[in-house]
Amino acid sequence: MVQTPEQPSTPTIPGLRKTLAGIDKKYTEVHAFWLAGMSCDGCTIGVSGATKPSVEALLTGSLPGLPKIILHHPVLAVEAGHDFTHWFYKAWKGELDAPYVLILEGSVPDESLNTNNGGYFSGLGAETKDGSHDPWAEQPVPVATWISRLAPGAAASIAVGTCATWGGIPSAFGNPTGAMGLMDFLGKDYRGVLGLPVINIPGCSPLGDNITETIAVVLMFLQGLGPLPEFDELGRPAWLFRETVHRGCTRAGYYEEGTFAREYGDRECLVEVGCWGPIVQCNIVSRGAINSVGGCMKAGGICIGCTMPGFPDKFSPFYKEPPGAKFSGAISRMNGTMVSTLRRLSQRQANLTERWKKTGVPSGWGEVSSMSPLDKVYSFFYEKMQFWGGTKPGSGR
Numbered sequence: 001m002v003q004t005p006e007q008p009s010t011p012t013i014p015g016l017r018k019t020l021a022g023i024d025k026k027y028t029e030v031h032a033f034w035l036a037g038m039s040c041d042g043c044t045i046g047v048s049g050a051t052k053p054s055v056e057a058l059l060t061g062s063l064p065g066l067p068k069i070i071l072h073h074p075v076l077a078v079e080a081g082h083d084f085t086h087w088f089y090k091a092w093k094g095e096l097d098a099p100y101v102l103i104l105e106g107s108v109p110d111e112s113l114n115t116n117n118g119g120y121f122s123g124l125g126a127e128t129k130d131g132s133h134d135p136w137a138e139q140p141v142p143v144a145t146w147i148s149r150l151a152p153g154a155a156a157s158i159a160v161g162t163c164a165t166w167g168g169i170p171s172a173f174g175n176p177t178g179a180m181g182l183m184d185f186l187g188k189d190y191r192g193v194l195g196l197p198v199i200n201i202p203g204c205s206p207l208g209d210n211i212t213e214t215i216a217v218v219l220m221f222l223q224g225l226g227p228l229p230e231f232d233e234l235g236r237p238a239w240l241f242r243e244t245v246h247r248g249c250t251r252a253g254y255y256e257e258g259t260f261a262r263e264y265g266d267r268e269c270l271v272e273v274g275c276w277g278p279i280v281q282c283n284i285v286s287r288g289a290i291n292s293v294g295g296c297m298k299a300g301g302i303c304i305g306c307t308m309p310g311f312p313d314k315f316s317p318f319y320k321e322p323p324g325a326k327f328s329g330a331i332s333r334m335n336g337t338m339v340s341t342l343r344r345l346s347q348r349q350a351n352l353t354e355r356w357k358k359t360g361v362p363s364g365w366g367e368v369s370s371m372s373p374l375d376k377v378y379s380f381f382y383e384k385m386q387f388w389g390g391t392k393p394g395s396g397r
């Protein structure tokens with residue numbers, strides 16, 4: 001059963017180890033092999049914007065207790081060719097003197113579709129079939145092959161972004177490459193050396209902070225410095241993906257009062273112009289896109305469900321009101337119209353000092369109309385309720 005946001009989420013993981021391979025030592029270095037499958041490199045751009053913690057902090061080992069990460073990344077590496085890929089071979093052959101984690105960006109294509117045409121969908125490096133060093137006989141190595149080689153020996157395998165987690169856009173309807181997520185490719189029984197199934201950090205692109213924070217807590221676990229963080233039944237970090245984006249949305253108050261945007265640029269709730277936030281598990285608005293700033297609705301955009309396994313097909317056509325919103329929006333509008341009317345009356349009272357009730361508002365910025373008879377009646381009963389059983393300030397003298 002898929003975890004719902006309300007449920008506590010600590011799945012039982014058979015075979016989970018307390019620390020890496022039972023080795024009683026702290027590591028000063030850990031290698032991270034970043035592979036890119038069917039990818040737009042957006043996750044790389046996403047992670048480079050992380051600030052809590054930053055990529056720099058992970059690479060320099062400046063977080064107390066955590067090992068320094070030696071990153072092998074096809075876009076960010078200074079080395080090229082065999083100087084770059086020989087580290088991948090060392091990891092595969094078990095020749096590294098430190099543990100490693102495998103990180104995948106982009107979905108895994110089904111390379112068996114290329115069996116008869118000699119082609120490939122995504123690759124990293126090149127090698128000859130017989131292991132000789134004849135550059136003219138080398139063929140690209142599919143990323144799927146690298147995953148099969150490296151995943152079994154990885155302390156943990158981490159899928160980054162919606163393509164790597166669930167398949168994402170490359171696996172949308174039609175899916176000519178047979179694209180799939182890392183979990184689909186490795187299977188239900190896969191476990192890394194730490195005993196963990198695939199860890200999934202979805203998003204298109206994912207929040208950089210979600211990536212670096214998850215890597216940091218996995219490294220803490222690897223060092224024996226902390227418990228296994230909480231993951232839900234789809235392998236998502238539960239503390240990041242438990243809540244819906246709607247619950248943390250800066251526009252949720254408008255939804256509650258049944259006030260909806262008619263077009264982009266309006267400040268109200270965007271559900272009627274296509275926002276799927278009420279059902280989508282994502283923390284971008286509460287956390288901020290970069291350095292705690294921004295996020296889809298804060299920037300005026302709707303939620304298109306990019307963190308969800310059903311993305312993109314289940315959320316298309318984009319920019320159209322979700323079917324469920326017709327029902328929930330109508331209820332919210334009915335309820336909200338009454339509630340917001342009463343709130344505006346209370347708010348009007350809260351914007352008046354006691355003095356202004358008698359003298360009128362002496363503001364040169366705008367005309368504030370004096371209290372109407374209805375305001376006075378409302379104020380009278382409101383205050384009666386407010387101070388029922390208590391004492392109104394000043395009334396004791």
Ligand code: SF4
Pocket residue numbers: 245246247249250251252253255268269270271275276277278297303
């Ligand atoms: S804009 Fe979307 S996430 Fe925000 S309150 Fe409206 S429906 Fe919820």
Ligand code: SF4
Pocket residue numbers: 203204245280281282283284285296297302303304305306307308
């Ligand atoms: S709010 Fe929606 S569209 Fe924006 S990042 Fe989160 S899941 Fe994706």
